[in-house]
Amino acid sequence: MAPPPAAKNLSEPSPEVHAPVKKRRVAKPKRKAAPAEHGDAHAGAHLASEAQQVRGVVDAIVEANARYMKSHDKAYFERFAEHQSPRATVVTCSDSRVQTNAFHADAVNDLFMVRDIGNQLATAEGSVEYGVRHLHTPLLIIIGHAACGAIKAASGDYGALEPAIRKELATIDIPKGIDPTNGALLNVNNQVETAIMTYAGEVEAGKLAVLGAFYDFRNDLKQGYGKLVITNLNGETDPAKIREMTRAGQFFKYSFMK
Structure with missing residues (x-):
């Protein structure tokens, strides 16, 4: 008998699911003139802070969903599937x-x-x-x-x-x-x-x-x-x-x- 599949980490994106994507031509945004070095450092720090904030939100949503899945069995979802x-x-x-x-x-x-x-x-x-x-x-x-x-x-x-x-x-x-x-x-x-x-x-x-x-x-x-x-x-x-x-x-x- 084959061994049972390893448990999946539900907090990570599933590599098995690929959403269909329609290719579109997206106009590239016009780049403004490069700011001074001090401005570059400030902008970089701001982007890093925003990226960290987004990551925190995504992590919280995915973890909340994992808890929700754990607290509701298959029968619960079958009622309205x-x-x-x-x-x-x-x-x-x-x-x-x-x-x-x-x-x-x-x-x-x-x-x-x-x-x-x-x-x-x-x-x-x-x-x-x-x-x-x-x-x-x-x-x-x-x-x-x-x-x-x-x-x-x-x-x-x-x-x-x-x-x-x-x-x-x-x-x-x-x-x-x-x-x-x-x-x-x-x-x-x-x-x-x-x-x-x-x-x-x-x-x-x-x-x-x-x-x-x-x-x-x-x-x-x-x-x-x-x-x-x-x-x-x-x-x-x-x-x-x-x-x-x-x-x-x-x-x-x-x-x-x-």
């Missing part, structure tokens, strides 16, 4: 401080996550539509957050930013100079309203609830650090009425529906 059935479509901000594990249990096929700057529908239409109309999630959640850079930028002068960023900020409809927290809350309400109109067919058929929330990692709303505060339910923004609706399980109740 061929299909997904998420319980909700979630649109939240790309901001790294929005930690999805703060409101996402480690459940199989739990949430269909969509992330962009400003947690908006306009720049992620295809992804959101896929979750609502192809995966048929009965719940669409829009999650804004404290200290949102997109909200701060959209409420100010962002004309000097790159065109691609300006394009995404332009679809965040909030007043100039608005308080960042109020701006984030208003943006959530705007996104909920947009979702209700976009998916009117699902809403009117009682197949989709739209919920707005604010992830408060700074305790700006004074309800606790890290609190996910529900601020809008199907267009209703009054906190007392939202509490009443959630307690009664009226997640498909809309004010315009009798």
